[in-house]
Amino acid sequence: MAQVGAKPPKKEFVNGEGFLLLGKTYRLQITAESAEYVELRDKLYVSEGALPFIGRLLPQWYRNQAAKKISERCTWYAKKTGYEPRSIRITNARKRWGSCGSKRTLNFSWRLVLAPLEIIDYVIVHELVHLEQPNHSKLFWNKLRSILPDYEKRKKWLKDNERLLEIY
Ligand SMILES: [Zn+2]
Incomplete structure (x- = not known):
């Protein structure tokens, strides 16, 4: 029986294997015709x-x-919140879903795109708020809550399911 939170089995790249994108599982189909x-x-x-x-x-x-x-x-939430990053960068990080660098650059792991959109949004808004509040102070979490009132639920999902956000 599969354990809750267990790592998914290693992929073999055979037809029918599931791959996540935006929280949805797509079945693999190997084809001779695809351009x-x-x-x-x-x-x-x-x-x-x-x-x-x-x-x-x-x-x-x-x-x-x-x-x-x-x-x-990120563009949508930057407009909504007024927190504007200078640039965003896609990283290869495992489990470091996002980070806020110096010079207002936000970094996000490409593995985040396996997660449902509301989880991606949580990580994006979290990093955007860091542009104003560098530390996880009470003020930081209050600002985050004012933008995403249910952020705690999203944060918990990410913690509970992070092991699923791998393609192999
Ligand atoms: Zn943080």
Whole structure:
């Protein structure tokens, strides 16, 4: 029986295996016809020719998805809150979902794009608030709550499910 919080089994890249994106599981379908190496439709299509390089191609594909989604959400919340980062950077970090660097650069792990949107939003807003409040002070959490009243639920989800946010 699967343990709660257990690490998912290692991927074998066979048809039907599940891959997460934005909290939804897509089944892998290996195909001879796909024009692109990795393509998301109703399933996650991977061309046969890409299989030898999948260990490199799939993280790259996820990284591109993360860059698009995170910058889109970050722009939206920056407008809403008035906290403007100078730039955002997508990292390869494991379990360090976001961080706020010097010079107002926000860093986000591409692995975050596996999580549901409300979890991604939590990490983005958390880092945006750090632009004003560098420490986890009472003021920091109060500001965060004023933007996302249910942030505690999202924070807990991330802590409880972080082991799922891996592609291998
Ligand atoms: Zn923080």
